[in-house]
Amino acid sequence: MSTTETPKPPSGSSNWFVELLRTWGPPILAVLFIRTFIFEPFRIPTGSMVPTLEIGDFVAVTKFSYGIWLPFVHTEVLDLGDPERGDIIVFRYPQDESQNYIKRVVAIPGDTIEVRNNQILLNGRVQGWELAEDAYTFVDQTCEGEVQRRNIESLGEIQHDVLVGMRPTRLANMDPIEIPEGNVFVMGDNRDNSLDSRAWGMVRYDQIKGKAHLTLFSLDFCASPWSPRGDRFFKTLY
DSSP, X not given: OXXXXXXXXXXXXXGHHHHHHHHHHHXXXXXXXXXXXXEEEEEOOSSTTTTTSOTTEEEEEETTSSEEXXXXXXXXXXXXXXXXXXXXXEEEOTTOTTSEEEEXXXXXXXXXEEEETTEEEETTEEOOEEEEEEEEXXXXXXXXXXXXXXXXXXXXXXXXXXXXXXXXXXXXXXXXXXXXXXXXXXXXXXXXXXXXXXXXXXXXXXXXXXXEEEEEEEEETTSSSOEEOGGGTTEEOO
């Protein structure tokens, strides 16, 4: 009686996928782990944080600054602290969490914040404000220039630059509101060119992705060809 054997595939062809996983699986998992829990770079697409962050900056954001959060379900498994006034944070935009925004924390839980002529009042006290330059040229994402005033603002021990337009917008003034637990109030350093908590409300802790610490590098997209801004490489953020 004769038997018919099933043809065997060429040697090694059945193991190609296993070999692929062995070769590329560990580095892919390492990259995913780093981006999820440790570090992620972000590109600045708009001018809402000028002059602290320029359009075309690439910033380094630590994902564990305030705690360890499980991805997708956004559940905190390890608390490492809370955001502080002056921190620059990346977060999921509350009105569309598929988008990432970057702003500065200006009020924390328990604070009462008010805005008058773009100046911040915290718990009834005007924060430090000093004119530094009355003719700063802000260049937006369309490469159009606008002359603004540059001021130095103090939030506690943090001093940073802010821009205000020659004609303040409707967001230059805001009635007092109290910040509830688990939320922060954020604003852009480019006060009259930033849609922030003054327009759409507060940011919850579980929407925060991390804290921005420095610019890795920067490209001037308005130059032709695009040119690097060497003075912004590895610049610490305040």
